[in-house]
Each structure stands twice: as C-alpha cells, then as structure tokens.
Amino acid sequence: xxxxxxxxxxxxxxxxxxxxxxxxxxxxxxxxxxxxxxxxxxxxxxxxxxxxxxxxxxxxxxxxxxxxxxxxxxxxxxxxxxxxxxxxxxxxxxxxxxxxxxxxxxxxxxxxxxxxxxxxxxxxxxxxxxxxxxxxxxxxxxxxxxxxxxxxxxxxxxxxxxxxxxxxxxxxxxxxxxxxxxxxxxxxxxxxxxxxxxxxxxxxxxxxxxxxxxxxxxxxxxxxxxxxxxxxxxxxxxxxxxxxxxxxxxxxxxxxxxxxxxxxxxxxxxxxxxxxxxxxxxxxxxxxxxxxxxxxxxxxxxxxxxxxxxxxxxxxxxxxxxxxxxxxxxxxxxxxxxxxxxxxxxxxxxxxxxxxxxxxxxxxxxxxxxxxxxxxxxxxxxxxxxxxxxxxxxxxxxxxxxxxxxxxxxxxxxxxxxxxxxxxxxxxxxxxxxx
Amino acid sequence: xxxxxxxxxxxxxxxxxxxxxxxxxxxxxxxxxxxxxxxxxxxxxxxxxxxxxxxxxxxxxxxxxxxxxxxxxxxxxxxxxxxxxxxxxxxxxxxxxxxxxxxxxxxxxxxxxxxxxxxxxxxxxxxxxxxxxxxxxxxxxxxxxxxxxxxxxxxxxxxxxxxxxxxxxxxxxxxxxxxxxxxxxxxxxxxxxxxxxxxxxxxxxxxxxxxxxxxxxxxxxxxxxxxxxxxxxxxxxxxxxxxxxxxxxxxxxxxxxxxxxxxxxxxxxxxxxxxxxxxxxxxxxxxxxxxxxxxxxxxxxxxxxxxxxxxxxxxxxxxxxxxxxxxxxxxxxxxxxxxxxxxxxxxxxxxxxxxxxxxxxxxxxxxxxxxxxxxxxxxxxxxxxxxxxxxxxxxxxxxxxxxxxxxxxxxxxxxxxxxxxxxxxxxxxxxxxxx
Numbered sequence: 033x034x035x036x037x038x039x040x041x042x043x044x045x046x047x048x049x050x051x052x053x054x055x056x057x058x059x060x061x062x063x064x065x066x067x068x069x070x071x072x073x074x075x076x077x078x079x080x081x082x083x084x085x086x087x088x089x090x091x092x093x094x095x096x097x098x099x100x101x102x103x104x105x106x107x108x109x110x111x112x113x114x115x116x117x118x119x120x121x122x123x124x125x126x127x128x129x130x131x132x133x134x135x136x137x138x139x140x141x142x143x144x145x146x147x148x149x150x151x152x153x154x155x156x157x158x159x160x161x162x163x164x165x166x167x168x169x170x171x172x173x174x175x176x177x178x179x180x181x182x183x184x185x186x187x188x189x190x191x192x193x194x195x196x197x198x199x200x201x202x203x204x205x206x207x208x209x210x211x212x213x214x215x216x217x218x219x220x221x222x223x224x225x226x227x228x229x230x231x232x233x234x235x236x237x238x239x240x241x242x243x244x245x246x247x248x249x250x251x252x253x254x255x256x257x258x259x260x261x262x263x264x265x266x267x268x269x270x271x272x273x274x275x276x277x278x279x280x281x282x283x284x285x286x287x288x289x290x291x292x293x294x295x296x297x298x299x300x301x302x303x304x305x306x307x308x309x310x311x312x313x314x315x316x317x318x319x320x321x322x323x324x325x326x327x328x329x330x331x332x333x334x335x336x337x338x339x340x341x342x343x344x345x346x347x348x349x350x351x352x353x354x355x356x357x358x359x360x361x362x363x364x365x366x367x368x369x370x371x372x373x374x375x376x377x378x379x380x381x382x383x384x385x386x387x388x389x390x391x392x393x394x395x396x397x398x399x400x401x402x403x404x405x406x407x408x409x410x411x412x413x414x415x416x417x418x419x420x421x422x423x424x425x426x427x428x429x430x431x432x433x434x435x436x437x438x439x440x441x442x443x444x445x446x447x448x449x450x451x452x453x454x455x456x457x458x459x460x461x462x463x464x465x466x467x
Numbered sequence: 468x469x470x471x472x473x474x475x476x477x478x479x480x481x482x483x484x485x486x487x488x489x490x491x492x493x494x495x496x497x498x499x500x501x502x503x504x505x506x507x508x509x510x511x512x513x514x515x516x517x518x519x520x521x522x523x524x525x526x527x528x529x530x531x532x533x534x535x536x537x538x539x540x541x542x543x544x545x546x547x548x549x550x551x552x553x554x555x556x557x558x559x560x561x562x563x564x565x566x567x568x569x570x571x572x573x574x575x576x577x578x579x580x581x582x583x584x585x586x587x588x589x590x591x592x593x594x595x596x597x598x599x600x601x602x603x604x605x606x607x608x609x610x611x612x613x614x615x616x617x618x619x620x621x622x623x624x625x626x627x628x629x630x631x632x633x634x635x636x637x638x639x640x641x642x643x644x645x646x647x648x649x650x651x652x653x654x655x656x657x658x659x660x661x662x663x664x665x666x667x668x669x670x671x672x673x674x675x676x677x678x679x680x681x682x683x684x685x686x687x688x689x690x691x692x693x694x695x696x697x698x699x700x701x702x703x704x705x706x707x708x709x710x711x712x713x714x715x716x717x718x719x720x721x722x723x724x725x726x727x728x729x730x731x732x733x734x735x736x737x738x739x740x741x742x743x744x745x746x747x748x749x750x751x752x753x754x755x756x757x758x759x760x761x762x763x764x765x766x767x768x769x770x771x772x773x774x775x776x777x778x779x780x781x782x783x784x785x786x787x788x789x790x791x792x793x794x795x796x797x798x799x800x801x802x803x804x805x806x807x808x809x810x811x812x813x814x815x816x817x818x819x820x821x822x823x824x825x826x827x828x829x830x831x832x833x834x835x836x837x838x839x840x841x842x843x844x845x846x847x848x849x850x851x852x853x854x855x856x857x858x859x860x861x862x863x864x865x866x867x868x869x870x871x872x873x874x875x876x877x878x879x880x881x882x883x884x885x886x887x888x889x890x891x892x893x894x895x896x897x898x899x900x901x902x
Contacts, residue, residue: 060622060764068622071689130639168619174765176611176619184611187495187503187785254506299808312771315750320767324887330609332755333772336747343764350622363798 041073043357046080046112047127049119053142053169054081055092056346057118062092063397067408074357080106107132114356117141118347126150133161138356142169142349148243148259151250152372164178164359166352171247172197172321174344175337176351181251188327190252190290197244199319199339200228200235201267201287205304208275209284215270227319232237236289237266240301245289248323250302253293262289263301263380270304274458276386277308277429282461284314290463292378299378305461306388312442313464381438386415388431389440391447393418395426399406399452403428406446410439431462474499476508478792481515481547483538483563484554488577488604489516489526490695490783492553497527509792516540520747549785549791552576555762561585568596573791577604577784580590583678585774586685587807589778594804599794601787606682607756609779610772611786616686616760623762625687627727629898632679634723634754634774635663635670636702640739641752643710644719662754672701673737676724684726684735689809698815705739712823712864713741718897719749725898727813734813739821740896745788748899817875821850823866824875825892826882830854830861834887838863841881866897 034306045061047054061068061076069075081094082103090099107115107128116133117125119224125146131140134157134458141147147154147170149275150163151453158165172195181190200222207218219236222228234240242262267287278285284322292299307314316322321339326332338344393399398432407414413433420427432440440459448456480496496503496511504510516529517538524536526709534543541551542563550567552560552574560581567574569592577584581604582589593600603613606649609632616625631637633655642653654671657663669675677697684692702722713720718741727734744751747769751757756774761767773779828834835852842849848868855862875894883891 056764064622064624069690071617072621175768176615176770179619180611182506183790184614184786185782186507186789187499188782189499189502304870310750310752314748315745315747317745322769324540327782329778331773331776331779333610333770334757335611335768335770337765337768341766344766347620347623347762347765351619354621355618389580427810 036312040306041069041075041361042077043074043360044079044111044113045076045115045116045353046082046106046109046114047078047118048082048106048125048330049117050081050083050090050099051118052342053118053345053349056342057088057116057190057349058092058094060346063092068354072354072358074354074361076353076357079111081385082106082432102129107137113360114138114140114353116141116353118349119273120145122149123147126154127152129165130157133157133163136161136303138165138166138360140349140352140356142167142345144170144243144247148246151247151258152256155372164356166356168352169345169348171244172323172335173336173337173339173341175321175323175339176346177323177335178231178251180335185327186329187323189328190293190325190327192290192326193248193252194313194327195248195289195320195321195323196286196313196316197248197289197323197339198235198238198241198287199321200232201241202316202321203227203319204236205267205270205285205287208270208272208280212272214291215268236268241287241289241302244290245300245302248289249291249298250372251297252291252325253375254372256372257291257298257300257377261300261358261377261407263303265303267304269458271458274460277390281306281388281431282309283307284309285460286316288313288463294378297378301379301380301382303461305463307464311464313463322346330425338349375406381436381441383437384434385437386432386434386462387440388429388458388460388462389444391428391430392454393426393428394424394452394454395422396452400428402450402452403447406443406450407445410443412439412443413439427457468514476504476510476796477512478509479546479548480511480515480551480788481541481544481549481717482513482551482553483517483541483560484517484552485525485534486553487777488553488780490525492551492784493529495781495785501843503789507789507793509789509796510791511788515544515626517541518554527593538563539566542572543570547572547573549573549788551788552578552894553784557584558583561589561593564600565592566588566598566734568592568598571596571598571759571772573599573601573795575601575784575787575791577780579601579605579678579682583681586682586693587691590807599791603787604783606679607758607770608772608774609757609775609782610758610770610774612758612770612781613686615770617766620760620762620765623765625728625762626761627725627761627895628683628687628758630679630683630724630756630758631721631748631751632683632724632756632758632774633670633673633722634756635667636676637751637756638659638662638754639671640702640705640720644714647707647711649707651668652704671703671833673722676722676737680724680726680735680737681901683724684733687726687760687811688728688733689807690733692733692735692812696735696740696812700738702739705895706893707708709825709895711792712825717744718742719744720895721748721751725749727736728776729813732811732813733781734815734818736815738896740898742899748900751789797898811840816871816876817870818872820872821867821869821897822875823864823895823897824879826851826863826865827889827892828861828863829859829887829889830857833899837885838882839877841885842867844881847874847878847879862892
C-alpha cells in the first residue's frame with residue numbers, strides 16, 4: 033500500500049436508497065471511515081445517494097449536493113466508482129444494477145428478492161463485465177454466510193444447509209413454545225412489536241424463507257436455484273398442541289429452510305419441523321437467525337445472528353463494499369462466483385424423513401388396527417403411538433421411522449377417509465435426530 | 468478467467484508436515500481439485516511434502532518424488548508457489564515461514580502457538596514482502612472466524628468477543644453438567660476418548676485457550692496481543708457442587724476466552740464462568756467450539772463448529788490456500804492485515820463482573836453478619852445468598868452484583884481470615900446475564 037498515493041485510496045460510493053439500510057450505512061461510513069482506511073487501505077466517500085423524494089427530512093446528515101432523485105444519473109456519474117443497491121424489489125433495482133455492471137462498476141446489493149429471482153442473470157452480467165457483484169446482505173442480514181460458504185469452505189463438499197432464516201416466524205414459534213401462546217396470539221404479538229407486517233403472508237407462509245433458501249442452495253452448491261424451485265410450507269397450521277407434543281417428545285418446532293446435495297440433484301424446501309432440543313438450531317430464539325452447515329470434512333458448522341434490521345444489514349453491505357473497493361484499487365476481483373449451472377431439482381416426494389402426525393378419531397375397537405393397516409400398506413413404519421383423550425374426542429399421535437414423503441402423504445390421505453377418523457391433524461417432519 | 472491459459476492456472480503447493488492435518492489436506496485437494504478449479508479458477512498441485520521420516524508408511528498416497536525430508540529445500544523449490552505449514556510448534560516453523568515470505572511466497576499456516584507468540588513478526592514480514600500470510604486454521608479449527616471478523620465486519624466496531632475455544636475443557640464441563648461427573652472422572656473420560664492428552668495441563672489450565680484468545684483479540688481489534696497478555700485461569704478448581712449450584716441458579720459453567728475493547732485499552736482473559744442457560748454459548752456441548760461476537764451495529768453473532776481435528780482444520784487450511792492461489796494468479800493480495808499496533812492491556816483487577824462465590828463456615832450466630840460486613844467494606848453488593856447444610860458443615864453461596872475484580876479478591880481474602888470461616892471455596896464469574 034505504500035506505493036499508493038492518498039488520492040488513489042479514495043473510492044466514490046453511490047447509494048441507491050436511503051432508508052432502513054442506507055441510513056445506517058452512511059452513518060457507519062462516517063463513524064468508521066478512518067478505521068477502514070487504516071485497516072483496509074481504502075477511503076470510502078459517499079458521493080451520491082438516490083432517493084425518491086429529496087425534500088423528505090432525513091435522520092442522517094449528508095453534504096449538500098449528495099442527495100439526488102435521479103438514480104440512473106447516479107449510476108452513470110463518473111464520481112461513482114461503486115454502486116450500492118438498497119432499494120429492494122425487482123425493478124428498478126435490476127435495471128440499475130445491470131446498467132452499473134455494464135459500465136464496469138462493481139455492485140453491492142442487499143436485495144434478497146432480486147438475487148433469488150434474477151441472480152443467475154446478474155451473476156452472468158458481472159462475469160461478462162469482469163467486476164464484483166457482492167450480496168452478503170441479501171440473505172440472513174448481518175450473519176456472515178456467503179463469504180464463509182464460498183471462500184472458507186472453497187475446498188469442502190457441502191452436504192446440507194439447514195437454516196432458520198425468517199425472524200418473524202421464529203419469534204412466533206418461540207412465543208408459542210415459551211409462553212404457550214396460540215399461533216394467532218403470537219402473530220398478533222409479533223405484529224404489535226413490528227416484527228410482522230399487517231399482511232404477514234410472506235413470512236408465515238414461508239415465501240421469504242423460500243427466497244433465502246434458493247440463495248443458500250445456489251451459494252452452497254454452486255448451482256442455479258430460484259425461489260420457484262423451493263417446496264414451501266408455512267407455519268399457519270402449527271398448533272399449540274403440536275408444540276406441547278414436541279416438548280414431551282424432546283423436540284422444538286422451527287421453520288426450517290433445508291437445501292441438500294443428493295449427488296447430481298438438489299432438494300430445497302421450507303417447512304416447519306421438529307428438531308431435538310440438543311440440536312444447535314433449537315437454541316435459536318426470538319427473531320434471531322442461524323444457518324447450520326454439514327460438510328463431509330468440516331463436520332457441523334453454525335452461523336448465528338441478526339437476520340434482519342438496518343444496523344446488521346448495513347454492516348454486511350459495508351463488509352462487501354470494503355471488499356469491492358479493495359479489489360477495485362488492486363485491480364483484482366473478489367469472490368468469483370463461477371458458473372451457476374442449472375441442476376435437477378429433486379422431487380420432494382422422493383425425500384425421506386421421520387414424520388409426526390396427529391389423527392382425530394372416535395375411540396372405538398379396531399380404529400388403531402385400521403389406521404395401522406394403512407401405514408403398513410404404504411410401508412410407513414411406526415416408531416411410537418400415543419393416545420390422548422377418550423371417546424369421540426380421542427387424538428392419536430404417531431411418530432414414524434424414516435419414510436418417503438410421497439408414501440406418507442398417500443398414507444395420511446387414506447387414513448383420512450377411514451370411517452372412524454374425524455380428520456388428519458398435523459403433519460410435521462422430525463429432523464436432525466439421526467433417525 | 469477466460470484470458471488464462473490452462474497452464475497458468477496451476478499453482479504448485481508445498482506442504483510442511485504430513486500428519487493429522489497434512490494428510491486430510493492432500494486428500495481434499497485430490498478429491499475436490501476439479502470443483503475448486505471450476506469454482507475458483509485455480510488448479511492446486513501438491514508438488515512437495517516435507518516430513519521427518521520419508522520411509523514411514525502413510526495412509527494417503529503421494530506420487531513418487533513428492534515426499535522429501537528437506538524442509539528448507541521445499542521452501543526454496545521453484546516448483547513451490549505457496550507454502551503450507553502444518554508442522555506446529557515454534558521452530559523450525561517460524562524460520563521456514565520467514566524464509567518463504569522473504570522469497571515472496573505466500574504462506575498458509577495452521578499454527579496457533581506460533582501465531583499467538585510471533586504473530587506480529589510474521590505479519591510484518593508478510594507486509595514487507597507484499598504477500599499473503601493466512602492463518603484461519605490457527606484458531607477454532609474449521610470455524611470460519613478470521614475472514615468473517617476481518618472482512619465481513621470490516622466496517623464494524625467490535626465490542627467484545629467471547630469464545631468457547633478449547634474442546635477438551637468443554638467436553639469435560641459438558642460431562643460434569645450432563646452426567647454429574649466429578650472433574651477427575653470427566654478428565655479421565657476425556658483422556659480415554661483421546662480428547663485430552665496424558666498431561667492435560669495445556670487444556671485444563673487454560674494455556675491453549677489463552678493462545679487462541681490472544682489471536683482472537685488481535686484480529687477483532689487490529690492490535691498486537693500475545694498469549695502472555697492474557698489473564699488465565701483453568702477449570703481444575705470447578706467442582707460438581709459448582710455445576711449443580713449453577714444449574715439451580717439457571718446457569719451453565721463454561722471455560723470462556725473473553726476479549727473486550729475498552730476504548731483505548733484491551734482486556735483479554737480466560738476463565739471458567741457461569742452463563743445463562745438461554746445464552747447461545749450455553750448450547751455449545753461436548754468438544755464443539757463457538758465464538759460469540761458483539762458489535763455496535765451488527766448486534767450479536769455466533770460462529771459454531773469443530774475447533775480441532777484433522778478434517779475441519781484441513782478444510783480451513785484449504786480455504787486459505789484457494790484464496791492465496793487466486794490472489795497469486797491475479798497479482799492481488801487477500802486480507803490485508805494492516806498494522807497491528809501495541810495497545811495497553813487493561814488490568815484485570817479493574818474489570819467488573821458479577822461473581823459466584825462459596826464459603827465454608829461454622830454455622831454460628833454472627834457469621835453471616837461478619838461476612839456481609841467484609842463485603843460491605845469493599846463495596847461488593849450481594850445479590851443473593853443461600854445456605855446449604857448446618858453446623859460445622861455449613862456452606863454459603865453468594866452471587867454478587869457487578870463488582871470490581873480487585874475488590875472481590877480483597878473481599879474474599881479477608882473473608883477467608885475470619886474465625887468462623889473454614890475456607891473460601893469457588894470463585895466464578897457470572898457473565899452474559901445483562902447484570
């Protein structure tokens with residue numbers, strides 16, 4: 033670095049968006065700019081910030097002339113060396129990023145939705161342009177994930193990645209577990225605290241987790257996986273009784289994003305599951321996130337932290353920004369993404385799991401035999417059965433051995449049609465128990 | 468990468484040592500070389516491996532002519548582009564690394580002892596030579612730690628790093644907690660399983676953890692911290708009764724490495740401590756390691772995994788090796804370490820903690836008043852007191868509010884001299900409870 037003149041160290045940063053993430057980012061650069069210059073040898077200068085409304089009052093001060101309403105002009109501005117995209121959504125974010133890359137400008141983005149939808153297009157554009165496109169903040173907020181997966185584990189064969197990647201649903205399930213709340217009450221609590229939106233669909237139905245699962249799978253396996261590839265089930269059907277039954281059995285219920293490499297195909301899914309209380313993911317409480325990684329040689333790893341929020345996300349963006357700035361000054365490129373090839377997505381019906389299922393029955397002779405007969409017909413083996421209640425209110429809880437998902441579905445469909453069966457209640461996977 | 472000829476991608480690797488880590492490393496390069504080439508654009512070729520005894524049978528096969536007994540010649544060999552040091556210890560590792568750096572060759576090392584002792588000298592040599600010196604594997608084995616701390620958190624002010632960084636002592640404490648074992652029995656179990664050495668001093672007295680604490684503090688705060696700066700206390704005095712008392716109070720006992728930035732000075736210590744059962748570190752069981760990071764903006768992060776073992780350590784070495792190889796081919800440098808300045812080490816006596824202390828007393832009138840008087844004299848405030856047993860076997864358990872360590876030490880010294888006091892038993896810090 034001694035060969036560098038001071039002026040060469042300055043890197044002009046243009047930020048698209050000045051909200052929840054952009055504000056703290058500008059604050060961090062102002063507060064820690066000299067530490068970054070000392071340690072990384074680059075001086076970041078925020079030269080342009082694009083917002084929709086330049087007259088709106090802002091909590092973070094900017095020098096005159098930095099704010100602009102013209103996002104396209106920001107991207108083309110010769111003073112802007114690196115573009116940071118923190119506006120979110122597909123458009124205009126996608127077009128602006130493509131424009132920046134086409135002009136040879138490195139891009140840092142925190143946009144989960146965009147990376148999960150159009151990641152391959154963006155990565156290819158970055159490869160063509162030969163510049164960095166970094167997106168650590170797009171999945172699991174402040175948790176370092178992409179750098180560890182792509183760089184620290186560069187020589188490792190990752191078998192499976194299991195994440196708690198949605199803070200809202202983890203908060204709801206934690207409330208249900210620790211306070212005995214119903215799903216509805218825990219959701220209302222999450223909404224009151226601002227963890228859940230008034231329309232909570234994206235969180236509670238698993239859409240947000242599915243987008244993150246797609247990014248995780250892409251990074252872990254170097255393959256093209258999009259949100260639409262993810263088999264998705266939310267937590268709206270999880271009951272207080274399921275949580276209690278899980279506790280009795282030594283489990284907790286979590287919404288998991290699971291991506292597995294099945295030697296030539298990839299399985300990606302989001303669903304609630306019972307995990308053993310001793311599993312490291314079981315201790316992830318409240319709105320925290322964590323990603324559990326299993327590799328052939330490295331064994332088990334877990335990365336835990338704040339998966340959302342302006343501060344943590346801004347820290348992740350800034351880590352990428354420093355990286356991109358160093359690379360720009362040294363003429364190198366950072367984490368090369370390689371080619372993300374499309375790989376077969378494994379049909380979820382073929383996957384094996386243990387299952388927890390509940391069945392409401394009329395308690396009369398022969399009911400269990402009839403149900404057990406259906407399990408047997410589909411070769412689904414029962415590990416344990418427990419009856420709660422008597423008479424017309426009887427409730428059976430089964431835990432199966434490993435079974436093919438398609439077989440389990442067929443079993444439960446047929447069980448549901450038995451005369452003595454009121455209805456099939458919950459169906460939850462049981463994972464991580466080595467079963 | 469398209470501009471690169473195939474031959475240019477080849478990077479010659481020379482490995483010093485072919486044991487617990489070197490063996491798995493050669494295996495990983497053989498197994499995943501093509502994946503690495505596809506993803507990272509570099510082809511690693513192990514051209515030389517230096518061992519003490521070339522005639523000894525090896526479980527991993529090497530082509531003829533690769534094994535050599537001449538470590539110095541390996542370093543100077545023109546076919547060796549990057550040197551990997553996995554022999555451990557101070558010498559000859561230090562001299563060989565300095566020789567490689569002086570010849571402009573990047574070095575990857577897994578040597579905790581060396582980095583904790585001579586890190587500053589090695590980092591300075593790497594800076595002078597302008598080549599990479601990477602050491603992810605030197606602390607916490609397979610857990611990505613240095614890259615997240617130095618790169619992902621490049622723009623973050625880290626306040627505190629708290630680690631469970633010694634698998635042997637964590638295994639012993641887990642056995643004591645979950646099986647009710649005594650320290651001696653748990654240590655014997657660890658020795659039988661090969662987790663502890665026949666002379667367990669380095670582990671149970673906290674020397675190994677202290678070396679790792681020094682490296683963690685250096686990386687987290689960009690400062691020169693050596694093993695000798697670390698205030699160290701092991702786990703040999705932790706009793707089964709302490710573990711039970713911790714459980715009753717809602718805590719578990721862990722050996723912690725704690726590095727704190729106190730605005731201008733750094734405090735680094737290793738000691739057993741009680742942490743709340745809900746704390747993420749409390750769920751780190753058996754021989755696993757984890758590092759809990761607190762930052763102003765990012766909040767709480769935890770990185771968890773296998774802190775030792777050939778496989779996990781080899782994965783970490785290989786991540787660094789791929790990084791160094793990419794940088795070598797692109798002419799760039801990876802994680803710049805910056806300048807590690809010597810900073811004041813905060814005197815441990817000035818630090819505040821909550822404390823758990825036990826006192827064996829003769830149960831007679833006035834004893835508690837006398838003890839409480841000593842606490843009061845040193846302004847150590849008592850949060851709770853509990854008496855176990857009666858008569859001459861009485862046993863008092865105190866938990867204090869936040870108190871200066873020096874004050875607590877003075878208190879316990881004076882309490883120990885009271886007539887009715889048999890002896891002061893355990894003194895453990897209570898951390899992470901927000902008290």
